[in-house]
Amino acid sequence: MIAKRRSKIHGWGVYATGTIPKNTRIIHYAGEKISNQESLRRERRYIRTNHIWCFKLTSRTVIDAGVGGNDARFINHSCRPNCYIEIKGGVIWIRAARTIRKGEELTYHYHTDGEGLIMCRCRPGCQTLL
Numbered sequence: 001m002i003a004k005r006r007s008k009i010h011g012w013g014v015y016a017t018g019t020i021p022k023n024t025r026i027i028h029y030a031g032e033k034i035s036n037q038e039s040l041r042r043e044r045r046y047i048r049t050n051h052i053w054c055f056k057l058t059s060r061t062v063i064d065a066g067v068g069g070n071d072a073r074f075i076n077h078s079c080r081p082n083c084y085i086e087i088k089g090g091v092i093w094i095r096a097a098r099t100i101r102k103g104e105e106l107t108y109h110y111h112t113d114g115e116g117l118i119m120c121r122c123r124p125g126c127q128t129l130l
């Protein structure tokens, strides 16, 4: 259903290898479950390498895909994404927001509450800071 390839947005991305129907649970965001505090420590390190791997699970916990992550960690952000997030039973699901065609890059909205240090490259002229 999906494959990791080089992306026009940034580094690696994840692409549909066939049609994905709307609302399909495509992949879950795997990684180590850590506390908010530990996440802040790690993110400071990650931001220097220009990679954010931490995904907020609850107000107190974060999934760090830098440890034990799967291909979901290569899904890039878009301000006009074709996927959305569903958090259910402690699992972060990436689901299709609409029918996704073969060859399209998968994206979701990061909704980062970070420091806004990365200029978004989701499309030419995007001025958003991630």
Ligand SMILES: C[S@@+](CC[C@H](N)C(=O)[O-])C[C@H]1O[C@@H](n2cnc3c(N)ncnc32)[C@H](O)[C@@H]1O
Binding pocket: 007, 009, 010, 011, 012, 013, 050, 051, 052, 053, 073, 074, 075, 076, 077, 078, 118, 119, 120, 121, 122
């Ligand atoms: C979870 S990784 C996504 C995979 C990444 N492309 C890679 O090759 O490792 C998140 C990082 O990708 C980059 N990224 C994701 N979406 C982006 C976007 N729309 N514009 C610019 N950089 C983006 C940022 O550096 C971000 O910290």
Ligand SMILES: [Zn+2]
Binding pocket: 078, 079, 080, 120, 121, 122, 123, 126, 127, 128
């Ligand atoms: Zn953007």
